Amino acid sequence: MPRPRAMTPRTAPAGSGDAGTVRKTVLPGGLRVVTETLPSVRSVSFGIWARVGSRDETPALAGATHYLEHVLFKGTKRRSALEISSVIEAVGGEMNAFTTKEFTCYYARVLDSDLPLAVDVVCDMLTSSVIDPAEVEAERNVILEEIAMTDDDPGDGVHDLFAQTLLGDTPLGRPVLGTEESVGALTRDQIARFYRRHYDPTRLVVTAAGNLDHDTVVKQVRAAFERAGALGRADAAPLGPRGGDRRIRTAGAVDVQERATEQAHLILGMPGVSRHDERRWALAVLSTALGGGMSSRLFQEVRERRGLAYSVYAHTSGYADCGLFGVYAGCRPDRLGEVLEISRESLADIAAHGLPEEEVGRAIGQLAGSTVLGLEDTGALMHRLGKSEVCWGEQLSVSGLLERYRAVTPDAVREVAAEVLSHQPSVSVIGPLKDKHTAKLHRAMAR
Incomplete structure (x- = not known):
């Protein structure tokens, strides 16, 4: 042919x-x-x-x-x-x-x-x-x-x-x-x-x-x-980024997986935003301030002040048509209820009041610094090029990324917090939970 x-x-x-x-x-x-x-x-x-x-x-x-x-x-x-x-x-x-x-x-x-x-x-x-x-x-x-x-x-x-x-x-x-x-x-x-x-x-x-x-x-x-004869049809066009508008409606679910481990591993979370949503920049700042480092709210409250967990952090996952937002903690099973209550209280407080300018500024600085430091080798740069092209069909410079973060205001964080954190959260747990631990878990989620 x-x-x-x-x-x-x-x-x-x-x-x-x-x-x-x-x-x-x-x-x-x-x-x-x-x-x-x-x-x-x-x-x-x-x-x-x-x-x-x-x-x-x-x-x-x-x-x-x-x-x-x-x-x-x-x-x-x-x-x-x-x-x-x-x-x-x-x-x-x-x-x-x-x-x-x-x-x-x-x-x-x-x-x-x-x-x-x-x-x-x-x-x-x-x-x-x-x-x-x-x-x-x-x-x-x-x-x-x-x-x-x-x-x-x-x-x-x-x-x-x-x-x-x-x-x-x-x-x-x-x-x-x-x-x-x-x-x-x-x-x-x-x-x-x-x-x-x-x-x-x-x-x-x-x-x-x-x-x-x-x-x-x-x-x-x-x-x-x-x-290899693999160039394909000469007139073929590249496949564009994924799109869609998937809605996540799950709320208030409690999913427990019994496992003979030393710790109970918990994620409390709710729907987030897609990677095409412009609110993702403000949500990243919110996630960092809530649980992105040693100075974050959850790290200070859960680990530093109360000693309830060694590892605690917040995270976001953005897909083409939806996203997830969650808080992770690993703790002893008898501390699970207390960790869950503190996490819920922190989410509710930020949903109602947002974050003060000082915390927003600190989170933006952390994101800006980690972004630049994370691109100090060719592997990270190659990764940024590929993910940008596959996911968005365009390249955003490092300066452009930093500008997006630095443009986030306390009002923008307050708005995305009110939207995302007002969802009724769900919780997933893996660990050696006895009936009394599971009962505390359900009581904490019912409040």
């Missing part, structure tokens, strides 16, 4: 990374390449992002996205699994990948002189996996061990339980890893079909940050995809 007529790549500035220049090229077939050039470093982080996550799975495919992430390391038409890892490690580089509910990323970090090798290996993995049946079966046991490892960490597992409590048996409510039952039932053909469906160029974003030349990276990526 003749190949489509070649088309000229579209290249444009994508913004300023403050430390370097950000550029974006869209290749024929819809593949996007976004880079940030940093001449002062000697390394490059290179990644490919797929706009597919566990929320794209049916119940029968639960865990398929993460399973496929593992399988793509297991061999291509040109390389065995050992060769994929050994060629990168032989030059002192590192490779890895991660799966979330809405996207997947495969990446390598190498010396700038070894960037052509990283491009070749990662592109080869993404375009030419053989999905060998024997490797699929071998990796099944590895993933089941990973699920078991997560089950052994209730501090991590309670976040999955919290998502299930608020989102129910939906793709967003189910764990990214899947379950023992769903992973055990997945077949090689199901995984291969999932791969062919979701790994076409219109759903992929290539990102790189470090001592690089944008045009050279584009040429190398294009050559790798052309060699």
